Amino acid sequence: MTPLQTADISKLSPTCPLCHTLDRTVTADSLRIGATWACTRCGQTWSAARLETVAVYARYTVARGEARPS
Numbered sequence: 001m002t003p004l005q006t007a008d009i010s011k012l013s014p015t016c017p018l019c020h021t022l023d024r025t026v027t028a029d030s031l032r033i034g035a036t037w038a039c040t041r042c043g044q045t046w047s048a049a050r051l052e053t054v055a056v057y058a059r060y061t062v063a064r065g066e067a068r069p070s
């Protein structure tokens, strides 16, 4: 893991990556110990592991986009 990837864990926020709805019943601390929540808007279930997967994929697609001539 690079320092950039490990630093992301401390910035976890219970925000649905799909519809960007913040769930105020879940905290970053509870995510770190394995909490999950179901988005009240789109119904997707999220956990820290899923958020990290989405974040890594988002960075990957952004990097690919920037590498491409526009």
Ligand SMILES: [Zn+2]
Pocket: 016, 017, 018, 019, 020, 021, 039, 040, 041, 042, 043, 044
């Ligand atoms: Zn959602």
